[in-house]
Each structure stands twice: as C-alpha cells, then as structure tokens.
Amino acid sequence: xxxxxxxxxxxxxxxxxxxxxxxxxxxxxxxxxxxxxxxxxxxxxxxxxxxxxxxxxxxxxxxxxxxxxxxxxxxxxxxxxxxxxxxxxxxxxxxxxxxxxxxxxxxxxxxxxxxxxxxxxxxxxxxxxxxxxxxxxxxxxxxxxxxxxxxxxxxxxxxxxxxxxxxxxxxxxxxxxxxxxxxxxxxxxxxxxxxxxxxxxxxxxxxxxxxxxxxxxxxxxxxxxxxxxxxxxxxxxxxxxxxxxxxxxxxxxxxxxxxxxxxxxxxxxxxxxxxxxxxxxxxxxxxxxxxxxxxxxxxxxxxxxxxxx
Numbered sequence: 001x002x003x004x005x006x007x008x009x010x011x012x013x014x015x016x017x018x019x020x021x022x023x024x025x026x027x028x029x030x031x032x033x034x035x036x037x038x039x040x041x042x043x044x045x046x047x048x049x050x051x052x053x054x055x056x057x058x059x060x061x062x063x064x065x066x067x068x069x070x071x072x073x074x075x076x077x078x079x080x081x082x083x084x085x086x087x088x089x090x091x092x093x094x095x096x097x098x099x100x101x102x103x104x105x106x107x108x109x110x111x112x113x114x115x116x117x118x119x120x121x122x123x124x125x126x127x128x129x130x131x132x133x134x135x136x137x138x139x140x141x142x143x144x145x146x147x148x149x150x151x152x153x154x155x156x157x158x159x160x161x162x163x164x165x166x167x168x169x170x171x172x173x174x175x176x177x178x179x180x181x182x183x184x185x186x187x188x189x190x191x192x193x194x195x196x197x198x199x200x201x202x203x204x205x206x207x208x209x210x211x212x213x214x215x216x217x218x219x220x221x222x223x224x225x226x227x228x229x230x231x232x233x234x235x236x237x238x239x240x241x242x243x244x245x246x247x248x249x250x251x252x253x254x255x256x257x258x259x260x261x262x263x264x265x266x267x268x269x270x271x272x273x274x275x276x277x278x279x280x281x282x283x284x285x286x287x288x289x290x291x292x293x294x295x296x297x298x299x300x301x302x303x304x305x306x307x308x309x
Contacts, residue, residue, distance in 0.1 A: 001050035003058035007074065012097055015083060018074035020046060022054050022064035029061040030137060030298040031106045033098060037116030037143075038197055039177070039185020041073030042066035044115050044277055053113065053277050053287055060291045062111075065102055070094065071176070072187045079176040079188045087121070087196035088210040095125040099132050109137035109225075111294060115277060116239060117197065119144030119229075123251050124208075127218035138226040138297055140290065143239025143273045145247050147203045150240045158237060164198050171195075206250060219251045226297055227253050230286060232271035233262020239273050261286055 004023045009016040020042055034045045034054055045054040045066045054064040069090060071079040102110055114122050119141035126132055126139070148159055167184065171177045171191035179185035196209050206216040229248055231241040241260050248256050261271040268281040276282065 001055070001059065003050075003055065003064075005046070005048065009076075010098065010101055012070070012094060015070045016076045017070060017094065017098070018042070018068040018076070020054075020064075020066040020068075022046060022058035022066070024058050024061045024063065027061045028063055029295055030108060030111060031063045031102055032057060032065065032111045032113055032294075033102055034064060034066040035095070035112060035114045035118035035122055036067070036069065036072075037114075037118045038193075039179040039187055039189050040115070041068045041187045043073065043186070044274075045113070051278075053282075053290075056283055056287045057291055057294075060295075062291075062294065063106070065098075067098060071190055079190060082175065083190070084176075084192055085190040086192040086210060088208055090121050090193075091124045091128065091208075095121060096129055096132060099125075099135055103135040109135055111138045111140065111297075112136060113140045113142075114144060115142045116144060116273065120146050120200070120247070123219070123247075124206075124215045126224075127215050127222045127251070128213060130222060133223060133225065136225045138228070138294065139224070140228045140230070141244075142230045142276050143232060143235055143244065144229060145239050145243035146200050146206065146250065147243060147246065148201050148237065148240070149203070149243055149246065150237060152236065154237050159201065164202070167194055168198070216250060219253075222252070224251075224253050224255070227256035228290070228293065229253075229256055229258045230276060231258070231260050232273055232276050233260050233264060233267075234270040234272040235276075237273075259286065 002025050008019050008021055036042055036044050046052040054066050058064050068075040070085045071083040077083050112122050167177050171194055176191050177189040177194050179188050207214050229244055231244040261267050263270050267285055269279050
C-alpha cells in the first residue's frame with residue numbers, strides 16, 4: 001500500500017461528517033472528493049487493507065477524501081439517535097460546504113468521484129451553485145442515473161415493491177430506513193431522503209422537492225467541467241446504461257465521456273453496479289485509465305484556475 005489512511009471529521013452545524021483521508025506516500029497530483037450513493041457510505045470507495053478506487057488513486061498520487069454523509073458510516077450523530085436529513089440539505093448545504101472546505105485546504109480544484117445517487121446530488125449542487133464550478137476540476141460518475149426507466153421483474157420487486165412501498169413502511173416504523181438490519185443496503189437512510197429519492201426515481205421532474213428549484217433548466221446554463229460517466233454492462237437496474245445515458249442528456253452534459261464496462265466492450269469482466277468499484281480486474285482496466293486521464297487533466301492549468309489560486 002503506497003498511501004496512508006486516517007479519519008477526520010468536518011463540523012457542519014448540527015452534525016459531524018466522517019471523512020476518510022487517503023494520503024499518497026510521495027508526490028501529489030490533485031485532491032479528490034468521493035461522494036457515495038443511497039444505502040451506502042464512503043467505504044464503497046476504499047478498504048482499510050488498501051483495496052478500492054480511492055486506495056488505488058491514492059497509490060498513484062491523488063489525495064482522497066471519502067465522505068460518509070450525515071447519519072451514515074462513522075458520521076455523528078447516527079440515524080438511530082434521531083438525525084433527519086432531506087435531499088435538499090445535501091445539495092444545498094453539505095456538498096457545497098465540503099467543496100469549499102477541501103478547496104480552501106488545497107487551493108486547487110477538486111475532482112468529484114461519485115457512485116450512483118451521489119452523482120445526481122453532485123450534478124444538482126453544481127447546477128444550482130455555479131460559483132462552485134471553478135473549484136471543480138472534473139466529475140466522474142459510476143452507475144449514476146436519476147430515473148429508473150427499465151421494466152423487468154427485478155424492477156417490480158426491488159424498486160416498485162421493496163424501495164417504493166416496503167422501505168417507507170419500515171421508515172415510518174423506525175424513524176429511518178434500517179437498510180443494514182433488513183439487508184437492503186450497506187448503510188441506513190434518513191426517512192425524508194428516502195421519500196425524496198422515490199419521487200425522482202419514478203420520473204418526477206428534475207426540480208427540487210422542497211422549493212421547486214428547476215435543476216433541469218439550471219443544467220442547460222451550466223458550463224460543466226470535464227465529465228466521465230461509467231456504466232456496468234451487467235448493471236440491469238440501479239445504473240442501467242440506458243438510464244445513465246438518459247441522465248447525461250437530461251443534464252446537458254454533451255461533452256461527457258461515456259464508457260460501458262463489460263466483456264463485449266473489451267473488458268475482462270462483466271461489471272455491475274457494485275463490482276465497477278470492487279472487482280480485482282478494475283485496477284488494470286478502468287481504474288488505470290481513469291488515473292492516467294486525471295493526471296493529464298491536472299497537468300493542465302487554465303487561466304481561470306491560475307487566477308483562483
């Protein structure tokens with residue numbers, strides 16, 4: 001392992017966010033902020049033994065900050081202690097605060113690497129707050145979709161029945177979604193956040209559910225940074241390639257790169273929603289390609305970035 005790890009906590013008013021910092025042993029290419037998706041936490045990107053995308057990129061010179069959103073992972077207080085959070089709080093408060101915090105720490109634009117729903121939240125945040133864009137070098141998304149359009153038995157069972165009906169019932173009973181206890185995910189979820197995701201997954205307009213801010217219209221005005229979307233060829237539901245492409249179009253990210261990962265596309269494995277970030281073969285395939293792509297990006301300095309430093 002060519003990096004070191006330790007935990008730090010970022011104070012955000014009513015709660016503390018746990019962040020796992022992955023520090024290269026030597027050299028520094030640039031800082032990366034990792035944003036996880038629903039019913040998971042920052043551990044989707046790293047392990048203490050040195051596995052995962054954040055660990056791989058830290059070994060290649062990238063300072064990493066893998067966040068646990070409020071109430072998840074090691075962030076305090078926990079959902080069991082009564083913490084509540086809406087989607088809007090993440091978009092309008094937590095993610096902007098994290099970007100500002102780590103930009104000020106490095107005085108260098110950050111790269112955002114997102115898994116699944118984390119990419120939706122990040123896109124909404126940047127579209128709503130364009131003053132943050134000069135502080136972002138690139139945005140990379142794995143399996144990010146907003147609307148699930150695919151029709152299948154798996155969708156009926158996992159989304160229509162379990163996520164849209166059973167999960168809210170559990171949430172009302174416990175005060176939060178106990179996803180870990182019921183084996184619905186790697187971490188628990190705030191009840192309001194769950195309800196917010198259901199509306200968008202079903203196809204509600206890309207507008208804020210709290211104040212009706214129009215994210216779709218804002219995306220049309222957004223000068224996006226470099227963007228790369230990945231989808232797993234065997235991701236049949238949670239980040240189906242057609243839904244990932246639909247999200248790229250919805251966000252007007254016309255210059256984004258888009259890669260489907262699977263044997264039919266020259267890969268060693270048929271990746272799915274999780275294995276894109278956990279399969280051993282990823283280190284010699286898209287992890288390595290991404291590291292090189294980022295090194296080229298960070299080797300360049302635009303006049304805007306120079307003026308900001």
